[in-house]
Amino acid sequence: MGGHGQVQSNITETVKFIVSYDGTDFHGFQMQPGLRTVQGVFTDVLSNVVKHPLHVEGSGRTDAGVHAIGQVISAKVHCSIPAEKWPIALNTRLPNDLCVREAEMMPDDFHARFSAVGKTYRYTVDRGKVPDIFLHRYAFHHPRRLNLPLMYEASQYLIGTHDFTSFCGASSPVDDKVRTIYSITLIEEGQLLHLYCTGNGFLYNMVRILAGTLLQVGVGRWKPEHIVEMLRQKNRTKAGITAPAHGLSLWQVYYDRQQLDRFVSSFGM
Numbered sequence: 001m002g003g004h005g006q007v008q009s010n011i012t013e014t015v016k017f018i019v020s021y022d023g024t025d026f027h028g029f030q031m032q033p034g035l036r037t038v039q040g041v042f043t044d045v046l047s048n049v050v051k052h053p054l055h056v057e058g059s060g061r062t063d064a065g066v067h068a069i070g071q072v073i074s075a076k077v078h079c080s081i082p083a084e085k086w087p088i089a090l091n092t093r094l095p096n097d098l099c100v101r102e103a104e105m106m107p108d109d110f111h112a113r114f115s116a117v118g119k120t121y122r123y124t125v126d127r128g129k130v131p132d133i134f135l136h137r138y139a140f141h142h143p144r145r146l147n148l149p150l151m152y153e154a155s156q157y158l159i160g161t162h163d164f165t166s167f168c169g170a171s172s173p174v175d176d177k178v179r180t181i182y183s184i185t186l187i188e189e190g191q192l193l194h195l196y197c198t199g200n201g202f203l204y205n206m207v208r209i210l211a212g213t214l215l216q217v218g219v220g221r222w223k224p225e226h227i228v229e230m231l232r233q234k235n236r237t238k239a240g241i242t243a244p245a246h247g248l249s250l251w252q253v254y255y256d257r258q259q260l261d262r263f264v265s266s267f268g269m
Helices: 038-050 083-091 148-156 206-218 226-233 257-266
Strands: 013-021 056-058 067-077 098-106 118-126 160-163 178-189 192-199 248-254
Touching: 013 038, 013 083, 038 056, 038 067, 038 083, 038 098, 083 098, 118 206, 118 257, 148 178, 148 206, 178 257, 192 206, 192 257, 206 226, 206 248, 248 257
Parallel strands: 067 248
Antiparallel strands: 013 067, 013 098, 056 067, 118 192, 118 248, 160 178, 178 192
């Protein structure tokens, strides 16, 4: 890429990359020996461009099959490529299921994960009688009739700061299960139903369990107020199913509280 690969060891730049990927053929974000992961592929390509070994950090570890519209990756590089040139330098080398949307030079203390103040995930449900063949990799086909007012009512019990043990995968190694959800919004788009969930952080499988639980409220298994009891029980077996991974996308990561507040308020919350 011309001079893009030239090493300048006296310059260290911290770069923030916003990336999108189709998670279908990745074994999640986190690097794993012998497996194709987002972190692994991105690290290999970036290190090839800058001509030195490096480590990249993601804002979060999406599971196998989960997609991203706005995953954030940070890395420290010894290379002086201008921010606007990074997408071109990387996208010509990245596979077609992973791309850089934009890049930005950041202060030295910026970290994709630890600097984040919030995230939005989107879960998409295909409510059609037959699945949309062009969306089947990105939407969970659920043709049963859903009562959206009941789902919305149930979602409001989840907003706020709670112990989300009941909505966390049993294999999670995290001890502190307290998180804050700022908003949950249901938006219809033809036969699709999008569930946007914004919070300060999420536990292992948390959004997928929230989505699965709200879907079960929507088909009449539980009344909305039963969410309160689920939270109180702090027991994974008390909440709903874990919705399939392919319906979930990491939508946006926030590093500015005002930007986060604007997104939440845009849904009238």
